[in-house]
Amino acid sequence: AALANTPRFHPPPADSPEASVKVTPTMPRLPTGASAQQARLFHMMQAMSNSRAGYLRRSGPALEKETLLGLVLRLGLPAEHPSVTSTFSNAASKTKKDVSNGIEGLRRQLELYQNKCNELVKQLVIAGEDSRKNVIQWFIDALLVNVNAGASRPDRTKVSSPELLLNLSVVLLKLCEPFFNDTKKSLLIDPGFVSSPENHGGIYDLTGNDHLPRLGSNVTNSAVYQPKNSFIPLCFFFCSRSLALSIIPDANFYDMIVYQARRTAWTIQRQNGDIRSDPNLNRYLGIQYAKEIHLQNRAYVTDILKFYDMAAGFLMRIDKDQLITMPEHIVNDFCDVLNFASEQTPKMMAGIDFGNSFRLSVKLLSQDYAGLVRNYNLRAKLGDVLHDIFLPDSANNRSDVPASVTCDPLAGGQPYLTSDKLSQETLAPSLLLLYGEVEHTGFYDKNSHRTKIAELLKFLWDSPEHKPAFRRITEDKASFIKFANGIVNEMNHQFASVMERLPAIRTVQLQMANPQQWAALSEEERETITSRHEENEQHVKRDLPLCNSIMKMLGFLNTDKDIRDMFLLDEMRSRLANMLLHVLTKLVGSRGLDLKVDNPETYNFRPKEMLQDLCIIFSSFADADEFQKECARSGYYTTDLMSKAVKTCRKLGLLVGESMELFDLLATKVEDASKMMESDEDLYEDAPDEFLDELMCTFMIDPVILPTSGKIVDRQTITQHLLNDSTDPFNRKELSVGDIVPAVELKEKMEVWLEEKRAARNQSS
Numbered sequence: 001a002a003l004a005n006t007p008r009f010h011p012p013p014a015d016s017p018e019a020s021v022k023v024t025p026t027m028p029r030l031p032t033g034a035s036a037q038q039a040r041l042f043h044m045m046q047a048m049s050n051s052r053a054g055y056l057r058r059s060g061p062a063l064e065k066e067t068l069l070g071l072v073l074r075l076g077l078p079a080e081h082p083s084v085t086s087t088f089s090n091a092a093s094k095t096k097k098d099v100s101n102g103i104e105g106l107r108r109q110l111e112l113y114q115n116k117c118n119e120l121v122k123q124l125v126i127a128g129e130d131s132r133k134n135v136i137q138w139f140i141d142a143l144l145v146n147v148n149a150g151a152s153r154p155d156r157t158k159v160s161s162p163e164l165l166l167n168l169s170v171v172l173l174k175l176c177e178p179f180f181n182d183t184k185k186s187l188l189i190d191p192g193f194v195s196s197p198e199n200h201g202g203i204y205d206l207t208g209n210d211h212l213p214r215l216g217s218n219v220t221n222s223a224v225y226q227p228k229n230s231f232i233p234l235c236f237f238f239c240s241r242s243l244a245l246s247i248i249p250d251a252n253f254y255d256m257i258v259y260q261a262r263r264t265a266w267t268i269q270r271q272n273g274d275i276r277s278d279p280n281l282n283r284y285l286g287i288q289y290a291k292e293i294h295l296q297n298r299a300y301v302t303d304i305l306k307f308y309d310m311a312a313g314f315l316m317r318i319d320k321d322q323l324i325t326m327p328e329h330i331v332n333d334f335c336d337v338l339n340f341a342s343e344q345t346p347k348m349m350a351g352i353d354f355g356n357s358f359r360l361s362v363k364l365l366s367q368d369y370a371g372l373v374r375n376y377n378l379r380a381k382l383g384d385v386l387h388d389i390f391l392p393d394s395a396n397n398r399s400d401v402p403a404s405v406t407c408d409p410l411a412g413g414q415p416y417l418t419s420d421k422l423s424q425e426t427l428a429p430s431l432l433l434l435y436g437e438v439e440h441t442g443f444y445d446k447n448s449h450r451t452k453i454a455e456l457l458k459f460l461w462d463s464p465e466h467k468p469a470f471r472r473i474t475e476d477k478a479s480f481i482k483f484a485n486g487i488v489n490e491m492n493h494q495f496a497s498v499m500e501r502l503p504a505i506r507t508v509q510l511q512m513a514n515p516q517q518w519a520a521l522s523e524e525e526r527e528t529i530t531s532r533h534e535e536n537e538q539h540v541k542r543d544l545p546l547c548n549s550i551m552k553m554l555g556f557l558n559t560d561k562d563i564r565d566m567f568l569l570d571e572m573r574s575r576l577a578n579m580l581l582h583v584l585t586k587l588v589g590s591r592g593l594d595l596k597v598d599n600p601e602t603y604n605f606r607p608k609e610m611l612q613d614l615c616i617i618f619s620s621f622a623d624a625d626e627f628q629k630e631c632a633r634s635g636y637y638t639t640d641l642m643s644k645a646v647k648t649c650r651k652l653g654l655l656v657g658e659s660m661e662l663f664d665l666l667a668t669k670v671e672d673a674s675k676m677m678e679s680d681e682d683l684y685e686d687a688p689d690e691f692l693d694e695l696m697c698t699f700m701i702d703p704v705i706l707p708t709s710g711k712i713v714d715r716q717t718i719t720q721h722l723l724n725d726s727t728d729p730f731n732r733k734e735l736s737v738g739d740i741v742p743a744v745e746l747k748e749k750m751e752v753w754l755e756e757k758r759a760a761r762n763q764s765s
Contacts, residue, residue: 009068009134011058011141019058060146060160069138073117073171076163077110079290091285092265093276099289107293117167118174125175139238140201142168147210149245152252165246166294172239173303179232180303180310186232189314191322192225193233199225200234203241204327215331216324216372223325240311243337244329247295247304251340254291260284301348305341308334313356316363324372331364331373335381342388346400354389354405358416358423361385365434366426376440380449383434386427387452390416391459417456418463428460428469429476432483439486447546450490454549461556474562481571485723488572488579491550494543499586501536502595502605508533509598537603544604551583551613558620568621570702571719571737574630580617581636587611588645589638612654615645619655619662625673628666632674639674642667683757691750693717695729700750703743708733712743 012018055061064070077084087102088094094102124135142160149159159165179185194204205211206219227233261284268275275281294300311330315323338357341349361382364373373379390406392415411419417427431453438449460466473480508529512518518526558564567576586592593607600606621627631637646667649655655663684699693700693714702715709730719737721729728735 008066010138011063011067011145014058014144016058019056021057022054023057023062024054055157058141058145059158060149060164061157063142063145064160064164067138069121069135070142070160070164072120073167074161074164075113076161076166077106077290077293078161078163079287081290083109084290084293085286088286088289090276090282091289092278092282103289103292103296107297110293111297111299114167114170117171121171121175136234137201139168139172140203143203143238143241143245144201144210146245150249152249154249162246162250165242166250169239169242169246170300172235172242173300173307175235176239176307177303179236180306183313186310186314187317188227188229188232189236190225190227190233191314191318191325192223192227193237194327195221195223195325196225197221199230200237204237213328213375214324215326215328217374219325223322236311236314239307240327240330240333243304243307244333248333248336250291250295251336251344254288254295254344255340257284257288257291261288296345296348298348301341301345302352304337305349305352305354308337309352309354309356312360316356316360320369320372328375328378331360332375332378332381334360335378335385338385339381339388342401347402349389349405350402351404353409355408355410355416357385358390358408359420361390362420362423362427362430365430366422367430367433368426370430370433376437377445379434380438380441380445383431383438383449383453383456386417387456391456392417417459418465424465425469428457428466429473429479431457431460432473433479436482436486444542447494447542451545451549454546454553457553458549458556470560471562474566477566477569480563480566481569481723484567484572485575487550487553488575491547492579492582495547495583495586498540498543498547499592501540502597502603505533505536505540505603506595506597508536540603540605548604548606548610548613551610551617554617555613555620558617564620564624568624568627569719570715571723573626574633574716575720575723577627577630578634578636580614581631581634581641583610583614584618584645585636585641587614588648589641593648608652608654611645611648615649615655615663616659618666619659622662622666622669625669628669628673629677631666631670632677637670637674639671642670679761680754680758683754683761687753690746691753695721703746703750705741705743706730706735707739707741708735712746715740715742 057066062070064074079085083106087106088099091099121135125132142164146159146165148154149165179188193199197205203212206214206221261281264278264281264284265275268278268281311334315326315331318326334357338354363369365379365382365386370379373382389401392406393401393403406415406417407413408416408419417423435450435453438446438453441449461470511529521529558567566572587607587610593611595607597603597605646664649660649663687699690712691699691703693703694711695713696717698714700712700714703712704715704718705712706718706728708728711728711730718729718740722735722737726736727733
């Protein structure tokens, strides 16, 4: 207790004059007569301490240099620590066993030290009320002065070292341990804590530069906080904040270092260099292994995973009014931790119950909560969690995450995706909605999200438990059309880009495979070609998996008549036909099947499989007269294209039996429709102006009146326009498909005129 009450236990209060006093440390001098080894060690310790930089008396650096708990918790094993640098010197030359032994040895040192820290803090907490209050105030100060430690590049003159933040999270996890292993105690977590400034000390303020976003909007501190136990909610929320400032940025930094190490090794190998002696690679690997001391520590990782599943359970049980007040970072961090574990430490997930994590992800993605969680990046992450953690490995060729993680032990070991009731009722429509929403996540991220969503949808489609939900999807016409329009747009854009880049990739591959031709180029030319080649490879590897998944998705969705009828609506029919024919042109008409690249599987380039999927989709519309007419109208259609596609499918055995017969029948019907349209084209030449679309100047098939402008256009023209623009094209007033009015009298007049013209033509012939 005396220790907790010493003057140096806390940094100065935020509003005190002392808080803004700047400290400029005096640089120690190298002792006279120091050896070269001592000099290196001296300079290394200077670099570690960052002692040249000044800092404010109330700041992260001051916390760890001038408070007692800061001085205790600041120690650790950063990459620059002498023990670490000596253990991982020349890291690229070490065997896996040497690296593993080195990490384990350093990990034992760190664990021993952290256990002592845990014991000290525990003794301070139980020493008495005053001592506990002082420790809690130190926690508050530590979290407040390090509010920006989660930034990608935090200012080290303002925030504490990663080592202190790591040890703080370890200490708080240990304080939480009794209740994340005890469901009854976890029920004492009171959501009102974040709405009580008196208790959280400003950590969860709603205003100011450092305020933390909440899940909902327009949140106030109106809730009355009367907890049954005040220490449990305090530990929970402080721990969640501490993890946001330590493990989350640490994991992101680790991912970046691993990427840099792999890319550096790949570049060296490509240039026939020496991997073992490369200083950059050795530096990256040394940092990577230093991070693995704690990021792959089973005890630490397990505690974090248990904490976040408990957090998911807490968020599941509170009502909507309470949920909107929760800090957004808790859900965001929950997603990041689970996805990091699935990629970097999947085996450590075995034996942990992730039921709460699954149910929270499904709940927050459901349409009932779509209006609450409006952060599209966060919603996309929830979809990634369902895919990366809970999609059985047989559905996505993933084997690293233990099968036990994906299955519910309370449902006989069945996958959560098929056994959970809320999932059965809501997940299919939720994923269709999410597919459109991830458009807002950014150009480079949306493809990955959509590929995963498509794989989830395929798994659900094959599960009888989800069939009723898929049938209900057709009841929401507007949402389905938004989804369908999105995948058509995506396929048109992405596939065209892929088919332009693949030949360029092949050209460079042939250049590089010819040593004489490659050596004849200047170094500058080789660098330019290599840079462009790598860019093309990145685009194809990102875009082609999505193209493949879209074809698969269209294939299985259109096996259902009700869903197929949705694709045949006026809004979608023409767009679908044009997209399918566009892809067919690239695969068959442009000899796409003959395109060769080295290692095609690395690009997910499987043209025969895609052609098979494409022709199966075509065959599902063999009896749809309007679809056949749309194909015939398409600018991509030629008789030779369909004929060649039929012959190719037969030759390669891509379609057999009924599917082959239906595709052949469709090609014949489209050709007949094309001939009929060609014969009618001549009749349209002298059509009255009132029969022409006022926007496209083409003969209308189904004229409609736009009530906002009084103009008459073809239904297909306006429905396609409204997919991307909800205004009247003539005056920009708001307009929806439900507003347009059929021009019944004009249509009857047109039909009479056309029949008369056809009769006259037939008599003359």
